Amino acid sequence: MFNAIAEPQRRRILALLLTGERAATEIADTLALAASPTSKHLRVLREVGLVRVREQGRQRYYALDAHGLREVHEWTGGFARFWSESFDRLEEYVRELQQTKGGDADG
Incomplete structure (x- = not known):
């Protein structure tokens, strides 16, 4: 497939x-x-x-045939979770950088 x-x-x-x-x-x-x-x-x-x-x-x-696509969907679903988690980590990192920059500017 x-x-x-x-x-x-x-x-x-x-x-x-x-x-x-x-x-x-x-x-x-x-x-x-x-x-x-x-x-x-x-x-x-x-x-x-x-x-x-x-x-x-x-x-x-x-x-x-939607039934035929199920296997593809299930397999790619694992990668979707991976990318979602990766983007969540990136978003957290960007927030930390913004907080650090904001703290430096104030002090």
Whole structure:
């Protein structure tokens, strides 16, 4: 799954699908991709469970599969906590610096 989203065009496709289901041809047109590479990217995303496909006539419609994104969300959540804690420490450090500067200016 992580290899699938490492590819920039696939991330663009996922971002486009955030707004809702799209036909494969619409995805290709919107992202200015040829049909063949678009099809390959969509196949990879479908195989790893990040998108689902619905066929209507000769057209295929793709949508995000939220269940497939759970693993990515859980993994990145640990990094979000790390950055949040890091920013909290930075904020405390800046406050300490401001207090020290304020104390020097007064004395």
